[in-house]
Amino acid sequence: MRDFASSDSPEVQEQLDRLAALSLPQGRFGLETITTLLDRLDDPQTRIPPAFHVAGTNGKGSTCAYLRAMLEAEGLRVHTATKPHLVRYNERIRLGGELISDELLAQLLCEVLDTAEDLGPSFFEVTTAAMFLAFAREPADACVIETGLGGRFDATNVLPHPAAVGIATLGIDHEAFLLRPEEGTPHHPLARIAFEKAGIIRPGSPTCTLAYPEGPTLEIERAALAAGAPLHMRGQDWDITFVDVIEYSDRHGALTLPAPRLEGAHQADNAALAVAMLRHQDRVRVSPEAMARGIDAAEWPARLQLLARGPLTAQGPVREVWLDGGHNVDAGLAIGRHFAGHRLHLIVGMLANKNPEAIVAPLTPWLASIQAVAVPGQDCHPAPAFAPGARDAASVGEALAALPDDGLPALIAGSLYLAGDVLRANEQAPG
Missing domain, CATH: 3.90.190.20 (Mur ligase, C-terminal domain)
Structure with missing residues (x-):
């Protein structure tokens, strides 16, 4: 499977070979394995810097890129976890803006794989546990974490109290997993997708979203209400217009921000979602000037x-x-x-x-x-x-x-x- 990649480092390759030997039991959905694994590792996800957690069908990676760039433009040290990797597995974990070193990566993967030997973990569960260990042990001011598949059962969905949650564009993808029949879930496909993504909403964590049709909107509103999470949706609590610049507004006031350098008109939406997440939380301060610099500096390869x-x-x-x-x-x-x-x-x-x-x-x-x-x-x-x-x-x-x-x-x-x-x-x- 291509996800496992290869490495020029013999030490990393040894661990990647162990990853490639893992198989996820068919039909297993849930967070029990990742929760047990992290418990054995002393729950590193509870000891990481303030985290920004982002889900979505499309745009979540770009939103994470904008968050990282804005936070770094404020002069902050930022850890990021994104997926998938394009060339090197190391791309999945950045520490202070730099790809994780081969030496540290090999050590962390070995530690996690040894700890999980009897659990039958998946590739994603091992990767996520290694990421949380790295984030807990390396000092930083903030973390940006992208979900993988869905949200509700994604291995990253163990964060107790993110600084902010973001939900980007919703669409139909990975139907075999996200639209599988399950009692008590929405029947309409896009509403079901929203239900899965909204699974990352956490009690007390401000949640920012784009604008969606009525069905998906209701699912996200239900999830936020059940969690007791403040919900800030585009068109209701914040909004933008975009021609040559981004005109952003919310209850805190209005901002004029530059057009993204990343290509595609949709990038203005992703950048604005990142801005909304930063402006509706109070754990990490980022100035409007840093937001503007971050929009201009953000990079996200293989997207236009x-x-x-x-x-x-x-x-x-x-x-x-x-x-x-x-x-x-x-x-x-x-x-x-x-x-x-x-x-x-x-x-x-x-x-x-x-x-x-x-x-x-x-x-x-x-x-x-x-x-x-x-x-x-x-x-x-x-x-x-x-x-x-x-x-x-x-x-x-x-x-x-x-x-x-x-x-x-x-x-x-x-x-x-x-x-x-x-x-x-x-x-x-x-x-």
């Missing part, structure tokens, strides 16, 4: 990322080459809005359990060509799944080399696994 000229992108005529790892409907719509009205070439690799239309349909009016590539180690859709005229290519490099010298941009999209391979090949691994 314009690639540099490198070993991979040089395999063809000079052109803009964009990379996006999005693979669901909401991600496709965001990509479509970005390229609307502009002709482009699409190079797409998508896992067989994903819907090709999610990426292709929003771009169809603007596509000059489609080439399908395989994602190494994964079952993928062939070219005919994307469009009648689509062609298969042996690799991304071959696909770029086959494009005509027409100056049109190229977009590589469809999978975060593919995005990681692209960044590695173009020597742009996140650092």
Whole structure:
């Protein structure tokens, strides 16, 4: 499985091999295993700096990137936990802004795996426990933690009292897990997704969200009421308008903030959600000036990322080459809005359990060509799944080399696994 990655460090690789040998028992949902494991480790999640916990179908990683950048712009030391990694497993844990070192990573993984030997933990439970150990042992001013799958049963959902909770865009993804039949859960798919994400809401922790349709909104309101958590929803308690700048307003007043450097109009929503989370909590102070600097400084690779000229992108005529790892409907719509009205070439690799239309349909009016590539180690859709005229290519490099010298941009999209391979090949691994 590609999630486990590989490492140039023999010590890290030894632990990654142990991770790869883990298997999650089918049908096991719940927090019992991670709770037991953390108890054996003296509950490090109770000893970390103030944490900002973010869930969502799309946008949660970008929201975390903005939170980190804003906190750091205030001069604070920040730990972050994001997922998945693109090139190196170390990307999942940053300490004080730096990727966790191979030496410390190997030590932590070994400690957790030894402790959990009889528990049958999952990859994600081991990773989460190692992250909490690192955050508890390394001093910092704040932590930013991204959920993985869903929220209610995500391994990170053991935080007793986050400084603030955020819920980003909601959409349909990971249906086999998040929409599985369960008594007492909502029947409408998007309401069920909201129910799962709202599972991270904690008593007393201010919760900030975007605006959603009525069904999802009601699920989040119910969860916040049951938890006794202050709820601050866009359109009710805070709001923004965005043209050339972000005009943000809430009960504390109004702010004029710069447009994000991250591409895509949806990034203004993600940045504003991060601002709302910071302004509706009182455990970490961040000035409006630091928020503005953070919006400008935030980086989040493989999300509408314009690639540099490198070993991979040089395999063809000079052109803009964009990379996006999005693979669901909401991600496709965001990509479509970005390229609307502009002709482009699409190079797409998508896992067989994903819907090709999610990426292709929003771009169809603007596509000059489609080439399908395989994602190494994964079952993928062939070219005919994307469009009648689509062609298969042996690799991304071959696909770029086959494009005509027409100056049109190229977009590589469809999978975060593919995005990681692209960044590695173009020597742009996140650092």
